[in-house]
Amino acid sequence: MKAGPISAILAAVLIVLFAPAPAVHAADAENGRRIADRWCASCHVVSGSGAATNRVGGTDAVPTLASIARDPARGPNWLRQWLTAPHPPMPNLNLSRTEIDDVVAYLETLSR
Numbered sequence: 458m459k460a461g462p463i464s465a466i467l468a469a470v471l472i473v474l475f476a477p478a479p480a481v482h483a484a485d486a487e488n489g490r491r492i493a494d495r496w497c498a499s500c501h502v503v504s505g506s507g508a509a510t511n512r513v514g515g516t517d518a519v520p521t522l523a524s525i526a527r528d529p530a531r532g533p534n535w536l537r538q539w540l541t542a543p544h545p546p547m548p549n550l551n552l553s554r555t556e557i558d559d560v561v562a563y564l565e566t567l568s569r
């Protein structure tokens with residue numbers, strides 16, 4: 458078969474489909490913050506200072522998100538694994554990989 462317009466179109470479609478794939482979703486810390494506000498903040502206080510300490514549900518038994526973010530033993534890969542599997546007493550949050558990446562990116566902003 459000779460390379461006609463169809464294969465050219467097909468090639469273009471394939472390039473569009475696959476080439477930018479890794480760039481389509483760069484982890485979005487802002488979206489991660491929204492996810493954390495909605496799904497994590499009911500249990501995890503964001504940080505130990507300021508108004509956040511008064512958030513309903515934050516307790517000493519639950520580490521703050523900032524303290525998790527600052528812990529050198531809890532790097533991005535560790536966090537991804539933690540969030541991928543259910544961890545009682547944490548509910549199974551069923552976050553997608555994209556959402557997990559966003560939350561991890563958000564946590565990284567807290568560690569600075």
Ligand code: HEC
Binds near residue numbers: 500501525540560
């Ligand atoms: C229903 C309450 C609850 C919710 C909601 C919740 N957590 Fe947790 N989380 C906990 C508790 C309690 C622990 C402590 C578990 C333990 O020590 O075994 C914990 C532990 C963790 C740890 C491990 C900390 C460490 O140093 O071992 C991480 C990371 C974490 N949570 C992140 C999150 C994130 C991110 C979210 C939101 C996407 C979230 N959690 C939502 C209750 C919750």
